[in-house]
Amino acid sequence: MKFINRIKYLVVLGFLASCSYEFPAPDIQEPTSGSADMSKIISVGNSLTAGFMDGALYTRGQQNSFAVILADQAKVVGAGDFNVPDINSVNGYYAMGPQGPLGRLVLRVNPTTGAAAPAPIGPGELPAPFTGNKAALNNFGVPGITLGTALTPLTGGPASAENPAYNPLYARFASNPGTSTIIGDAATALGNGGTFFTFWLGNNDVLGYAIGGASNPAILTSDADFTQRLGLALGAMLQANAQAKGAVANIPSLAVLPYFNLVPWNALPLDAGTAAAVNQGYAQYNGGLLQLQAMGAITAEEVALRTINFTAGQNGFVMHDKHLTDLTQYGLPSIRQSNNTDKATLTLSQALGQPVGGDPQQVRGVSSPVEDSFVLTKIEQDEVSGKITSFNNIIAAAVQSNAERLVLVDVNALLTRVLQGQVSSGGVGLTASIVPPNGGFSLDGVHPNARAHAFVANEFIKAINQKWGANIPMANPNAYMGNDLPM
Known part of the structure; x- marks a missing residue:
């Protein structure tokens, strides 16, 4: 009997012979933060806030997260420095190979078939402890965290088989590993002169379950726990500074993620x-x-x-x-x-x-x-979609209950429009794919790339401008990289 030796999904690349990017017309209104004070922005979240891309946390990704782009745009209305816990790694860490750590994913062309597919770039680096000033940090995005792990000191250590909450990407910059929490560190920074915060948590409370094929119900957060933990986390941020305002993002639809669309059912x-x-x-x-x-x-x-x-x-x-x-x-x-329903x-x-x-x-x-x-399966997809809807309703209700100080950023609606082909900048579209130059997702199929992060930053800016009468200028997404061309 002859069996298949190797099956890989194929990524068909369509290249533009030339690209003519139209930059947005200059805004003739005077930039202002309105009734929001953007002078010291604190961001707390998961991999999306951290700038995790291509299956790894690496320097270029960190410096192109929506949080960094938002802070850059807010500089004209008085925002100060926005410090991230630098990973200081060109390739980051994707997986362990036979010769050591492998770095982020890149598109590689198969010389036999001509097809391109993601593969590790080569040597990577294991995350090293952050050596900068922890007290000066603004970005508290940590890949892989849930609302629950954002609230427990176990996330910072100790590392052991008995501590599944341990996250080395938090431990490396935790103010006091094993005692401090992600929310606690972010709230402390907000209380220490912070004036505005972004909050984007909850994705991993359902996405981790989905990525594992809905095979481990124990990791799917219940509505009751989600409500309680969201209240604790948001409450800590709001109480840290009674004058600070914040923008809270919701959870994107499962349907938009290439991670679930790249391998066909009849592969x-x-x-x-x-x-x-x-x-x-x-x-x-x-x-x-x-x-x-x-x-x-x-x-x-x-x-x-x-x-x-x-x-x-x-x-x-x-x-x-x-x-x-x-x-x-x-x-x-x-x-x-x-x-075809799977x-x-x-x-x-x-x-x-x-x-x-x-x-x-x-x-x-x-x-x-x-x-x-x-x-x-279709049953599991419906379960995940229902959970995302439920969580988003809980997030919306939490924002509404603090309407004077919080605004909802509907990233779910933005990425749904991307899936429908309705999002562009200067005539250049953004697609729900990994295919350059228009694909908005990095090569892991889950996390946006730098160009898509600029669109997300603009969604935050739109919400802030409308809510508090601000005029923070939009970023130009075409000035940010999409995915690298195949190697």
């Missing part, structure tokens, strides 16, 4: 001979389904869903589905082939068609089912 190519051989291996399983239908244990519709049949060409892969009727008492697993995670691109545990007879997606952690 498994087979020739006729391989398809026939694989089908023979599933004949007993398919026959058992028909017997159970005759017994009344499952419906004809479920038999059709669960029947495995490969053909020559592109095929759905065999996958676990915990939502199917449990037939283990009859000796049949809960498996089926993927279909969303595979980006990580499946490296795993599909590979031997499981080194056994060449157990090929993931063919003779061995793809694990739950690699796929979101």
Whole structure:
């Protein structure tokens, strides 16, 4: 039997022969902060605030986060320095390779196929402790944190198997590792002369669950916990300085993330001979389904869903589905082939068609089912979407309850417009893809790139200008890089 050696998703690159960027017309109104004081801005959040891009935290990403861009634009209305906990790394840390740390993702062209796909750039650096002045920091964005881990001192250490909250990217600049908290440090900075803050937390309370294929319910935050933790975190910021105002962003839709759209549901190519051989291996399983239908244990519709049949060409892969009727008492697993309602995670691109545990007879997606952690079923997608809606309603209510001091920044609506092809600057569009030059997501498929961060910064500026009568000038997104061209 001939199996697939390696399956990778393909990124088809469309290049513009020439780009003519139109810069925004100068604003003839006098810049002003209105009734908002932007002189010392404090930002607290997760990877989005930190400038995490291309699967890594690295210097260029840090310096092009929406928080940095916003602070730069606010300088004309009196904003001071905006200090970040510099990572001092050109490539950052993406993963550990056989020769040591691998850096951020870049597009690499396959010399055989001509297709381009993300791959580590080469040598990277493990995060080093921040050696600057911690008391002077303005950006408290930490990749990977939830509302809960933003509030616990365990996030700063100690590092141990018994402390899943530990985050080295916070520990490296925590004011007092193991005692201080991210929210506490940000609130202290706000209380020490801070005048305005941005707050963007909550994404990881649902996104971490989604990225893992909705396979670990324990990491999905409940509505009650989200409400309580949001209240504590926002409350700490508001209480730190009774005069400070703030802008609070919400959570983007799952549908906009390339991470769930780059690996097609029918990503498994087979020739006729391989398809026939694989089908023979599933004949007993398919026959058992028909017997159970005759017994009344499952419906004809479920038999059709669960029947495995490969053909020559592109095929759905065999996958676990915990939502199917449990037939283990009859000796049949809960498996089926993927279909066009399923969303595979980006990580499946490296795993599909590979031997499981080194056994060449157990090929993931063919003779061995793809694990739950690699796929979101329609039921799971609806669950995640419902949770995002619920969390966004909680965020909106929290902002409304402090309406004099807070404004909601609807990043969810912005990125939905990006998905619909409705966002551009100077005639140059922004797309919900990783494909340069217009793609707005970095190569990890989850985090915006620098150009998209400029659009996000402008969304913050629009909200601030409208709420408090300010006239902070917009950034020019076309002055910021998208994704690097393939190597």
